Amino acid sequence: MEITGSKKWLILVITSISTFMATLDSSIVNIALPVISKDLKVSISQIQWVVTSYLLTISMLLLVWGKLSDLYGKKKIFSSGFIIFALGSGMCGLSHTLEFLVISRIVQAIGASAMMSLSQGIVTGTFPPEERGKALGFVGAMVALGNMTGPSLGGILLHFFNWQAIFFINVPIGIIGLIASAIVIPEIFEVQDVKYFDLKGTLLFSFGVLVLFLGLLFVQQGTIPTIYLIPAIIIAAAAFILFVFVEKKSINPLIDPELFKIHEFSYGLVAAYLSFIALISVLFFMPFYLENLLKLSALHASIIISVYPLTTAIVAPISGWLSDKLTYRPLTITGMAAATVSLLLLSTLHRNSPIWEILLLLCLLGFGIATFQSPNNSSVMGSVQRDQLGIAGGINALFRNLGLVSGAAFSVLIYSFSTKSSINSLSGGKFNPSSFIKGFSYIMLFDAVCTFIAMLISVRRTVKKAKEEIQK
Template sequence: MTKGRRTRILINACVITFMATLDGSIVNIALPTIASAFRVGISSIQWVVTSYLVTVSALLLVWGRLSDLYGRKRFFLMGLVVFTVGSLFCGISGNLSAIVASRVLQAIGASMAIALVQGIVTHTFPPSERGKALGFIGSVVAVGSLIGPSLGGLLVEISGWRSIFFINVPVGIVGVVLTVIILPESGMRSDTETFDWRGAVLLFLSVSLFFSGMLAFQEGLLSPLYSFLVMALAGILFLFFLLDQKRPHPLVDGCLFSSRIFTMGVIDSSLSYMAMYSYIFFMPFYLQTVRGVGVLEAGLLMSLYPLVTAFLAPAAGALSDKITYRPLTITGLLFSGLGLVSLSFLGSHSSLFLIGGIIVLLGIGGALFQSPNNSSIMGSVPRDRLGIAGSLNAFFRNLGMVSGTTLAVSLFSLSTKMNIDSVSSGLINSSLFLRGFRLVVLTAAVLALLGALGEVFGKKKGQSLQSSCVERS
């Protein structure tokens, strides 16, 4: 494959990743407007966001496995078509039920693209360029997260809330055309293996219930007891899924976890995202309600993290191609841990320059860890299992995001005896908030340092999955 074609494939993958990431962040800013248009409350309109995240997370592994069996290009293309149609339906929705159903359709398509993009990039680029290419994907994710709220606000102000969905349609059409023209087919092992539909159904139900329980607890839609019961039921279904893995061709091949490189990579990725999303959830409340800065200043300070990550991720990935990943992943997690510990010393009069410096340190840590870690994960698997490997990596990332926020909310509520709704309403005592905030960020620092220890010791004698997986093929 020529360098020019590889570049075009990467650009297409970046555009689709940007669109999927943007859609995850652009909707939040429009929720009050949509709620007003449909005359529904906050608890009801939250399902526009919750249904999307749950559906994406529940289907990631399904698409990863199917793409390995029947071809990655066809499922990536199918995902773009479904996402584009779902975006159109969201834009023309006339009531809450219609937009939630359209968001589910949109999420089905997005989950295909998210599950397969790392596998497609890894299959396209040689090992000497893989880290840099995956770094560009990381940059696009950061930029999409960064401009989503501001772009969403601009579109809602100028053209109304429906425009945040319509903007996906022309981009999706271009992505479909480019995929048809430039992306080669890969995967396709269906002549020797079959798809585990029973395992897929069990996994879908367990993940859907587990994520729904955590999100419902975060948003106050269910009491802690009911949320626990939902997640317990999810655990029972997941146990049946694990027992189902004894079948000849299971949904998730156990050989993927036979290497420390892969196993510790996805675990450390989940720990990293747990740590970061604990901080990301509460930092805006600290800035606006305790430090007393305006919404614009708070937004600019929070944007430092994705800006730094977007700038450094390709460089970190390229460096990992030359010197290997472990020095970078370890350093990145240590920087993240140091930044999170530093947050625990902030007070109601801390300098904005100090706060900004800490956020920049966190951004550097994230950039140094994510791209090299993704490269190590994807480089450790056989090429015919890139789909399921990439989807597992994305699944553990989503698990870290949601469980990190849930853990943060739980720790804050337990330590302050405050309901999370009182925080969002601004009716809080600063000293009481800081007590809970410090516990949250110190716990997050412990998670980051556990990840660093996993990189130091868990991967010390790591081997690739290549030989053991190939033997089972």
């Protein structure tokens, strides 16, 4: 049964709201951490668990929700994500201890992961191929708007109310989302016949993700020495290797190995992973460049950085629409080429660089990332069968999270090795302008290499697809 008329656009609005909420809550909390830390009388290092627990829970559950939705249906799980998210948000607002706040954030993340995992799959299953890119581009715009709105909205709520307000605001939106999704979204998406959930594979994969993400996050935060990342990677790799063996023998594996034989799927995931490594590195270090080196206020710095998500929000739907007309191939190559140029030029910034140049380069980066992401998401999600859209969306979201976490950790490591100083030197009176410029330049060059490789992967995917079409 095909969904036609206004109903498919209502479904797009509902899934976009869920994406916006989950993204917003990732960025809105950061600005409130100092206030929460002071109110709960805990250290900054302890309060980081408010962010870490949320990110870890989402990353561990993305595939679980995706697979369960393929087995039992997407509507029930997606709708329940809204109410669990609202419940967790209410719990966060009522928290009076760090322990209860972290538990509440985990509950909140359980709901967020269900929404994040299924939003792309529902959109892909709702819209025909000739409109899929435009629809996914709109979802991409919501991600950008969530990232852009979070800090400013958080600041407003903190100014007029208290930190609890940044959580309570989610409760009515979650309830409305639950009612709307229950009424509007039909349960027409194909489900798999074999009702077997791969518990062994799920536990192995979750353990690997937990160890890897904890290692990367702790290194990024300076909680553990960098050398400890090596055993974390070895343990995670061992878990993933064992996971592969278990999957080959499973009746209905968590991740069907055949998915990765689809080059549009596997190539698209790797290219997306590399693009998110580059993106988070820029967003992580740019505030230090603007505030510590150029001596701009936090307000001015945030306005300058907001140029990136604003550009992304404008370009993503246009790029998605173009991919419906031109296919994803020229757009993914063009997007990564533009991002590579912007990163190479960002590596040349210095203490006297004009503001207009920084704005222009961030606009170019936003243009490149948005031009790439919408068509790439469309190609990844459009390459799988309808009864695998849930797990495909979960894998796509997981690669995005992995890119963001590893990108932040890699940039911190590059900075430490190139400047022979800790990331903590960027705060207080230890800031060294010459040393910072050196480290910043190396990070941008590393990011440019990542996006250049992503561009080559996109070229390879295009050539391979063209050969397949000629052979047909």
